[in-house]
Amino acid sequence: MQRRTLLRGVLGATALGAAGGCASMTGTLIAPDSATVAAAEAARRRPGRSVVTARLRASASEIDLGGRTVATWAYDEQVPGPLLRARAGDLLRVAVDNRLPASTSVHWHGLALRNDMDGVPGVTQDPIDPSGSFTYEFTAPDPGTYFYHPHSGVQLDRGLYGVLVVDDPGEAAAYDDEWVVVLDDWIDGTGTTPDAVLDELLRSGGSMMGSMGGSHAASGGSDLIGHGGDVTHAAYLINGRTPEAPSAFLGRPGQRIRLRVVNAAADTAFRVALGQHELTVTHSDGFPVEPVATDAVLIGMGERYDVVVTLGDGVFPLVACAEGKGSAALAVVRTGGGEAPPATSQPRELTGRVLLGTDLLVAESVRLPKRTVDRRLDLRLGGSMMRYRWTINGRTFADSEPLQLRQGERVAVRIANATMMFHPMHLHGHTFALRDGGARKDTVTVRPMETLEVELDADNPGQWAAHCHNLYHAEAGMMTTLSYRA
Numbered sequence: 001m002q003r004r005t006l007l008r009g010v011l012g013a014t015a016l017g018a019a020g021g022c023a024s025m026t027g028t029l030i031a032p033d034s035a036t037v038a039a040a041e042a043a044r045r046r047p048g049r050s051v052v053t054a055r056l057r058a059s060a061s062e063i064d065l066g067g068r069t070v071a072t073w074a075y076d077e078q079v080p081g082p083l084l085r086a087r088a089g090d091l092l093r094v095a096v097d098n099r100l101p102a103s104t105s106v107h108w109h110g111l112a113l114r115n116d117m118d119g120v121p122g123v124t125q126d127p128i129d130p131s132g133s134f135t136y137e138f139t140a141p142d143p144g145t146y147f148y149h150p151h152s153g154v155q156l157d158r159g160l161y162g163v164l165v166v167d168d169p170g171e172a173a174a175y176d177d178e179w180v181v182v183l184d185d186w187i188d189g190t191g192t193t194p195d196a197v198l199d200e201l202l203r204s205g206g207s208m209m210g211s212m213g214g215s216h217a218a219s220g221g222s223d224l225i226g227h228g229g230d231v232t233h234a235a236y237l238i239n240g241r242t243p244e245a246p247s248a249f250l251g252r253p254g255q256r257i258r259l260r261v262v263n264a265a266a267d268t269a270f271r272v273a274l275g276q277h278e279l280t281v282t283h284s285d286g287f288p289v290e291p292v293a294t295d296a297v298l299i300g301m302g303e304r305y306d307v308v309v310t311l312g313d314g315v316f317p318l319v320a321c322a323e324g325k326g327s328a329a330l331a332v333v334r335t336g337g338g339e340a341p342p343a344t345s346q347p348r349e350l351t352g353r354v355l356l357g358t359d360l361l362v363a364e365s366v367r368l369p370k371r372t373v374d375r376r377l378d379l380r381l382g383g384s385m386m387r388y389r390w391t392i393n394g395r396t397f398a399d400s401e402p403l404q405l406r407q408g409e410r411v412a413v414r415i416a417n418a419t420m421m422f423h424p425m426h427l428h429g430h431t432f433a434l435r436d437g438g439a440r441k442d443t444v445t446v447r448p449m450e451t452l453e454v455e456l457d458a459d460n461p462g463q464w465a466a467h468c469h470n471l472y473h474a475e476a477g478m479m480t481t482l483s484y485r486a
């Protein structure tokens, strides 16, 4: 079987005139500003669509996280940034004013948008210089829960992130209300910055990893993903608030609420549960799944889950445990009288049924049709414990070999994690399908030593980043590009 797969892969490559290796593929690179990309965008245009305009101002800001004020960088001086909302098929026109002391960019995480608006400096656009502006304009083709953040260094680990909800005009809402829940690990303005932490990791890699691993080991690590992360954050937040001064969601008993949960953290997977409630997962990374009941969900960095709950009567802790790190974020759900739950609440649901993205089954409506695979690509995830260096196929981003493909192909990607850390792997511009009827996703948490295979249709031409959504891993090399060739 393995041999047959291998042969098919080689034959496929030969038929296309490429002798196996990526570098040898013929044809020209499809640039973000090419006619091919413009044509793909034109095909998304729908008659009668609306234009949604917004303006985001990125600046240095003082933010109150709840009893603690930090100096950080934020959009419109709020954390999370403004909620953006459109309907599927709408044109978004978002002007970004950079008032930061550094160049920046905005990436629209999860959207199958036009390549030249994907917001990756050096790949799809020039950075937005300090005091400069850039207007992003693109069609949002698919409904779902998305988010936006810079694709510049570790800026996302400051307060620069916000949620983008794309509504489905055809959806009959099976819920009464909707709450957006954004998870984050916080470090900026607490005596250090993400840039300082990254520098320190890169400088003293091995020893730093050792000591940090030690502190996490004290918390027991995680039975699901092992080592929790590389950075010890000062606080964990839900919607920009610490457990000591949490955000509150108000509802009525019996209401059905759709929670849109987004993990905007840099280095932390969260295990999310609502005390005394069962969660029904309905969507993952924006796309519908076969609804499934669970007590808790594990959500890696960059992943989104939509879950529906039927509210009980009382006051309940909504807890996001920093997986393997021995700490948590908290919000309060209130539908009746009662005392607020303590900041350290640990509802028993956290240790009940815990669902991972790889457990989900796709909803029929978004199942990727069966098709013969035209091309097989490999993403081998590696790391070195001696230096702080994370790799894809043995290389860091600086000298990575792009994964090449052609428009129209069905592509299978094998993601093999050869490290003892988990990696939430994210692909820009596409929503792949997990094998055997698994969910459609754009970010998948790959556990230590796990191998996953995903399939996608190469239907969005351009140059697309593919990377680990642990920001520190990505900055230390764990990034490559998916490169369309003509």
Ligand code: C2O
Binding pocket: 107, 109, 149, 151, 302, 426, 428, 465, 467, 469
């Ligand atoms: Cu949210 Cu390239 O990532």
Ligand code: CU
Binding pocket: 390, 422, 423, 424, 468, 469, 470, 473, 474, 478
């Ligand atoms: Cu990683």
